[in-house]
Amino acid sequence: MITKTMKLSDIKISDAFARTHVSERKLQKCRNYFEKFGKPDREIVVASDEILTDGYIMYLIYKENNIEEIEVKVEDWGASSYRNERTMYIYGRHINGNDVDHKTYMWRVPSNWMRFRDNVQIGDVILCKTKYGIGIVSVTDKKIYDKCPVNFRVKKVASKTIFKKKVAMEGEIYYGGAEEF
Incomplete structure (x- = not known):
């Protein structure tokens, strides 16, 4: 995986994530960590086509804080897996x-x-x-x-x-x- 800076608005959200009922407890835990330390408690991972594959809750925290650019990990799905x-x-x-x-x-x-x-x-x-x-x-x-x-x-x-x-x-x-x- 590589790390890159990306506009939050460029991240594509799959239907599976969009339909997810997010646990309020997990959301609050992530929110509290972000407010206390000013950094994410988990990584955002996207596929090479910029579709979110992991870190949906952190994505929501960034969105509610109007963060425009973030660091993401990009998975290389071209590799054997x-x-x-x-x-x-x-x-x-x-x-x-x-x-x-x-x-x-x-x-x-x-x-x-x-x-x-x-x-x-x-x-x-x-x-x-x-x-x-x-x-x-x-x-x-x-x-x-x-x-x-x-x-x-x-x-x-x-x-x-x-x-x-x-x-x-x-x-x-x-x-x-x-x-x-």
């Missing part, structure tokens, strides 16, 4: 108490996890990285793309362990023993 290589993406929902919004999220499967890719199925439960640590996720879909389908960073599946969905004779759904692939 999951963004421009054939990659499996897992879609799923958190199954713990954090799934109050019933959103579907997306994670990427590391390219060398072939057995995992072959064995994970819709309905299975897996462990994925989240902004809070590791989350328990129920798989709702899986797709393979030649290029990353979104303009923001995609977190990874955290473990090769799959909890397979099982149905008891009485029709009750449960998750069998963990299998590592």
Whole structure:
């Protein structure tokens, strides 16, 4: 990544960020840091096409303070990475108490996890990285793309362990023993 100065008005905001409901707690924490130290507590990262990929809350803080030019990190997506290589993406929902919004999220499967890719199925439960640590996720879909389908960073599946969905004779759904692939 390189660092460059950029006009805030030139940064493009994807629909995914524009639709984001920003946590008031996170916004206030970032705002307080900026007011106290006069500098950001996190970096703004843009793709080479100037689309914001990380740092949306800091972007909002700059905007509310009428800052016109800022330092940004520019990602080089031309370099070899999951963004421009054939990659499996897992879609799923958190199954713990954090799934109050019933959103579907997306994670990427590391390219060398072939057995995992072959064995994970819709309905299975897996462990994925989240902004809070590791989350328990129920798989709702899986797709393979030649290029990353979104303009923001995609977190990874955290473990090769799959909890397979099982149905008891009485029709009750449960998750069998963990299998590592």
